[in-house]
Amino acid sequence: MATQGITIDHERCTGCGLCVESCLFDAIACAPGRKAALNADRCTLCGACVKVCPVAAITQPEKKVAADAVAQASKWRDVWVVAELENRHVHSVTFELLGEGRKLADALGERLGVVLLGHGVQSLVDMLVAGGADVVHVVDRPELAVVQDEPYAAVLAELIKRYRPSIVLGGATSAGRSILPRVAILVGAGLTADCTALEIDPVTRLLRQTRPAFGGRLFATIECCTARPQMATVRPKVMKPLPTNATRNGDVHLEEIAAGLLASRVTQVSFTPEKAATADITSADVIVAGGRGMQRAANFRMLEDLARVLGGGIGASRAAVDAGWMPYARQIGQTGRTVCPKLYIACGISGQVQHLAGMSEAKIIVAINKDPEAPIFRVAHYGIVGDALVIVPLLTTALKKVATGAA
Amino acid sequence: MKIVVCIKQVPDTAEVKTDPRTHTLVREGTRSILNPFDAFAIEEALRQREQHGGQVTAITMGPAHAEAVLREALAMGVDAAVLLGDRVLAGSDTWATSYALAAAVRKLGGADLLFFGKQAADGDTAQVGPGVAAHLNLPQITYVRRIASVMDGKIRAERLLDHGVEVVVSSLPCLLTVVKEINEPRLPSLTGVLRARTVEIEYWNADDIGVAPEKIGLDGSPTRVAQVFVPPARTGGVMLRGAPADVAAKLAKELRIFVAGNA
Numbered sequence: 213m214a215t216q217g218i219t220i221d222h223e224r225c226t227g228c229g230l231c232v233e234s235c236l237f238d239a240i241a242c243a244p245g246r247k248a249a250l251n252a253d254r255c256t257l258c259g260a261c262v263k264v265c266p267v268a269a270i271t272q273p274e275k276k277v278a279a280d281a282v283a284q285a286s287k288w289r290d291v292w293v294v295a296e297l298e299n300r301h302v303h304s305v306t307f308e309l310l311g312e313g314r315k316l317a318d319a320l321g322e323r324l325g326v327v328l329l330g331h332g333v334q335s336l337v338d339m340l341v342a343g344g345a346d347v348v349h350v351v352d353r354p355e356l357a358v359v360q361d362e363p364y365a366a367v368l369a370e371l372i373k374r375y376r377p378s379i380v381l382g383g384a385t386s387a388g389r390s391i392l393p394r395v396a397i398l399v400g401a402g403l404t405a406d407c408t409a410l411e412i413d414p415v416t417r418l419l420r421q422t423r424p425a426f427g428g429r430l431f432a433t434i435e436c437c438t439a440r441p442q443m444a445t446v447r448p449k450v451m452k453p454l455p456t457n458a459t460r461n462g463d464v465h466l467e468e469i470a471a472g473l474l475a476s477r478v479t480q481v482s483f484t485p486e487k488a489a490t491a492d493i494t495s496a497d498v499i500v501a502g503g504r505g506m507q508r509a510a511n512f513r514m515l516e517d518l519a520r521v522l523g524g525g526i527g528a529s530r531a532a533v534d535a536g537w538m539p540y541a542r543q544i545g546q547t548g549r550t551v552c553p554k555l556y557i558a559c560g561i562s563g564q565v566q567h568l569a570g571m572s573e574a575k576i577i578v579a580i581n582k583d584p585e586a587p588i589f590r591v592a593h594y595g596i597v598g599d600a601l602v603i604v605p606l607l608t609t610a611l612k613k614v615a616t617g618a619a
Numbered sequence: 620m621k622i623v624v625c626i627k628q629v630p631d632t633a634e635v636k637t638d639p640r641t642h643t644l645v646r647e648g649t650r651s652i653l654n655p656f657d658a659f660a661i662e663e664a665l666r667q668r669e670q671h672g673g674q675v676t677a678i679t680m681g682p683a684h685a686e687a688v689l690r691e692a693l694a695m696g697v698d699a700a701v702l703l704g705d706r707v708l709a710g711s712d713t714w715a716t717s718y719a720l721a722a723a724v725r726k727l728g729g730a731d732l733l734f735f736g737k738q739a740a741d742g743d744t745a746q747v748g749p750g751v752a753a754h755l756n757l758p759q760i761t762y763v764r765r766i767a768s769v770m771d772g773k774i775r776a777e778r779l780l781d782h783g784v785e786v787v788v789s790s791l792p793c794l795l796t797v798v799k800e801i802n803e804p805r806l807p808s809l810t811g812v813l814r815a816r817t818v819e820i821e822y823w824n825a826d827d828i829g830v831a832p833e834k835i836g837l838d839g840s841p842t843r844v845a846q847v848f849v850p851p852a853r854t855g856g857v858m859l860r861g862a863p864a865d866v867a868a869k870l871a872k873e874l875r876i877f878v879a880g881n882a
Contacts, residue, residue, distance in 0.1 A: 217706065234847070236630050236741075238651075253682045257710030257837055260847040298782060361749070361759055386780040390761040393746035396714060397753035402841030403713065405744040420845065425742055426630070432847050439841030477758035478789040481775070485783035492782035498877055522877050540764075540800040541779060546740060547655060547799050549781075555877050578870065594873060595858045596866050606864050610871030615878045 217272075218255055218262065222247045224269035231261035231270060236426060260430075281438035287376065288440040290347075291317040294368060294382040294392070295328045295340060297359075299485075302336055302343075304495060305383035307453035309446060310344040312410060313381055314454060316419070319412040322378065323347055327371055329364055331357035334466075341462030344454045349375070351467045355474035359387050365394035366473040372399050374467075377441050379419050381410075384445035385494065396443050402436035403443040406550070408450055408573060419444070428569045448495045449552040450573070486541065493542060498524030498555045501544055501571070502532055505560015505581060505600050509537040514601070515559060518608045521615065527551065527571075529561045545570035559600035563588025580604065620673030620769075623730040624664040625720055625751065626657040626692060628685040629741040653688040656736025658695075658804040659797050663766065664734045665696050666802065671769060673731075674698045678723050680708060680716060686820060693815035694807030701727070705824040710837035713742075717750025719835055722828040724755060732774070733794040737762060748796040758789045764800040 220231075225247040232242045239254035240261055248270075262270045291313045296303040310326065317324040325347040326340045337348045351367055364387075372380065372395070380395075382388040384406045396403035404421040411420045413435075419442040421434045436442040486492070493499055500519040502512055512526065519526055528538035530545055544551055546566040556574035561567060563579070563586055571577070572591050579592035580600045589595045596603055631650045664675045677692040679685050680703040689700035703723050711719060724730060735748035745761075752759035764779040767786070778785045779798050807815070825835060833839055859866040 217709065238630075252706070253684065255709065258847070259844050263847055361761070365753070386762055386778075389745050390749055390759070393713070393717075393744075393749035394753040394759070396746070396841075397717060397750050400714075400841065403746060404842060405742075405746055424850070428850070430847060431850050433845045434842050435845045436841050437843060477793075478760060478787050481786040481788055483783055483785045494781050522874070524877075540798070546743070550743075555874065576874075578874070589856070589858070592856050594870060595856060596870065597858070597860075598863055598866070602863050603867055606867035607870055610864075610868045611874065611878055614871050614875045 217252050217257060218250055218259075219271050220248050220250055221269045221271070224267045226267055226269075228266065230264045230266065234260040234264040236260065236430070278438070285438045285440050288378040290323045290325050290375070290377045291320070291379040292325045292327060292372075292375075292377040292381065292441070293345070294380065294388070295326050295336075296383050296385060296387060297330050297333065297336075302339055303383060303385070303448075304453070305385060305388075305446070305448040306340070307343045308448065308451040309381045309383065310340065311453040312446065312451040313379075314344040316379060316410060316412055317346075320378070320417060325349060325375070325377060327351075327368060329356050329367055331355075337462075337464050338458075339456075341460050342456045342458050344457075344460070345462050347463045347465065349465045349467050351469050353469065353474060355476075358480045359391075360476040360478055360480070361390045361394060362476045362478060363474045364391045365398060367469055368392075368395045369398035370469060370473055371467060372401075372441060380441040380443045382443075382445050384447040388445050392443060392445055399441070400439060401441050401443045402434075402439045403445070404434045405445050407444045407446050410444060410446070418442070424569075424573070428572050429565075447550065447552050447573075449497070449554070493525040493527050493544070494549055494551055496525035496551070496553055498522040498557075499527045499544070499551055499553045499571075499574075500524055500557045500559065501527035501529065501561060502538070502559045502600070503529035503561030503567075504531040504535070505562075506532060506537065507560075507601065509535075511601060512537060514604045514608070518557070518604055518611070521608055521611045522555065524553070524555070527556075529567050530564075558588050558592070559604055561588055562586040563591065620667065620671040620732065621728070621730045622664045622668055622673060622675045622732045622734070623724055623727060624657070624660050624675060624677050624692070624697065624734040625747070626661065626677055626679050626688050626736070627654045627739045628652070628679065628681050628688045629654045629739055651684065651687065653691050654736055654739045654741075656738060656740070656797070656799065657688070658736075659799050659801050660734040660736045661692050661695050661697065662802045662804040663763075663795075663797055664732070665805070667732060667766070667769060676701060676727060676730075678703060678720065678727075680704070680711075680719055680723070682709075689820055690815045691807070693818050694811040695805060696807075696811055699821070700818065701821045701823060703823050703828065707825050707832065707836045710840065711835060712840035712842045713744055713746040713750055714841050715835050715839040717747045717754055718839070719825075719828065719830055720747065721751045721754035722830045723823060724751065726823070726828050729755075729792060731791045731793075732769070733757070733792070735794070735796045737796050737798050745796070748794060752794040755794070757792055757794045759794045759796070760787055760789055761796045763795045763797045766795075766801075
């Protein structure tokens with residue numbers, strides 16, 4: 213029999229209503245002066261109410277853990293990073309994951325491995341070692357020249373079964389978010405998407421994976437008790453790379469892979485990169501984004517001027533994309549892309565919750581908007597109440613002055 | 620052509636707000652809606668049926684009231700609907716959910732095309748589509764922004780990736796996850812709405828789809844939620860005031876480390 217649901221001990225319940233607030237599924241009600249009541253039909257067993265109850269009146273049975281599962285799990289060792297290539301270069305997210313993976317491996321007293329799949333990639337090994345890896349597992353095959361979900365997932369699953377790493381990290385890129393869910397199924401592992409923080413629990417030695425949910429309204433910390441490896445994807449720009457150290461030493465394993473695992477039923481016909489160098493806004497350090505307040509497509513040119521001074525890319529709110537001023541590929545928010553740049557400048561964007569969900573993790577947020585009540589100001593580090601069409605060109609000029617030391 | 624579209628009922632995240640003062644969730648009157656991405660998946664399934672003939676079945680896994688999203692899909696024009704609901708499925712993470720959905724697709728006798736939205740708006744994981752593909756050992760095409768053709772047992776589609784557009788060809792059967800650029804979902808017609816009220820939805824439980832008890836629900840999920848919390852509010856935001864040229868200069872000073880070449 214599977215685990216039963218949430219129970220509320222009415223002896224303990226004080227009717228405070230905190231559990232009602234915590235429930236995102238409207239599964240608990242608590243009339244004034246009464247005790248909390250659960251609607252089991254709506255309950256998803258997320259456990260949020262259990263954690264907020266101040267008098268421990270709400271309980272959820274612990275997950276059943278097989279007796280030998282804990283012992284089995286402890287046999288899995290080492291932290292792995294799945295390297296990602298883009299245009300024959302190592303993607304910046306890989307170095308960020310190596311930086312984070314190094315911390316986790318050191319906390320566990322284990323080694324940091326990196327898996328490198330591709331064709332003609334052996335020259336990249338040194339760079340990965342310099343970035344923090346102790347071991348590089350290389351699969352260098354012509355069948356892997358183009359990233360394809362099926363063979364990449366099959367090869368990663370095979371290597372995981374071969375070496376049994378305790379933790380596997382990958383980038384939350386379009387490739388990582390396609391390949392790693394397949395791997396997790398193939399190896400029976402738990403996978404947490406888009407983590408913003410990772411740490412090792414000093415007592416249990418489990419990986420604590422924290423991620424936003426409900427468009428950033430809520431954060432959840434996820435653990436995998438016994439399933440291994442513990443898998444997580446992390447968005448570009450969230451973690452910090454280590455300074456490159458060319459004197460580090462690492463082992464290189466050239467891995468043999470059975471030909472059957474390299475077959476793909478999906479084949480690439482063509483790939484058309486976006487033209488601008490900063491087209492991939494998920495990897496941009498600086499993003500200048502425009503919304504309804506930009507008023508028309510031509511006004512995005514002033515955002516491009518500003519972005520050029522800052523070496524950044526252009527983003528847009530849903531309103532600007534729906535108006536046809538910018539392509540969908542540039543849309544930031546829940547129905548577009550999620551970004552985490554060092555600097556995000558929102559120009560004429562009011563900051564609907566769906567937009568905030570896509571950018572509120574940026575390190576520094578600047579908001580320029582006419583409406584002082586716009587929600588964007590609540591997440592902004594710097595706010596200017598004013599017309600973006602007036603402020604942006606002035607800001608561009610002022611930044612150019614700063615650049616030449618005239619200011 | 621046999622087409623399956625997997626959809627999900629989610630809380631309307633636009634209505635889940637945090638009280639800026641007390642810093643708790645204000646969830647009063649939160650509605651449950653069809654996951655916004657799934658409307659594009661339903662629409663694309665219907666368009667493929669219109670071009671190639673066949674039948675579209677919508678599946679959702681969830682509690683009894685998730686029936687509402689199936690009625691919505693029926694109103695848009697899908698032919699049949701299945702609600703996979705069982706207390707023992709509650710608490711399933713993406714691994715267990717994709718396992719159960721894969722079993723339901725198998726019970727339907729498989730499909731030539733399986734559609735999913737890019738991700739669900741509550742969890743934003745984007746893991747269940749590829750997870751179902753892995754459980755069924757199917758090829759997958761994620762982030763689809765256009766289907767160029769479906770013929771001779773092959774599908775040609777465009778994917779919207781982080782840094783460009785990829786065109787791929789896959790054999791059928793194939794699983795696709797779609798982005799919102801792919802189409803403009805239709806509004807249900809009046810006859811569609813009327814028909815949706817009368818179509819009988821199939822209710823399946825865990826026994827019907829023959830899933831192993833240790834692989835579903837909370838016990839079958841490799842992950843567990845250890846803690847849930849509301850993120851701390853941002854404090855220390857600065858409003859810059861003054862004449863436009865002055866505030867621009869002030870801001871430029873704050874942002875000087877970002878000026879290209881200085882970084």
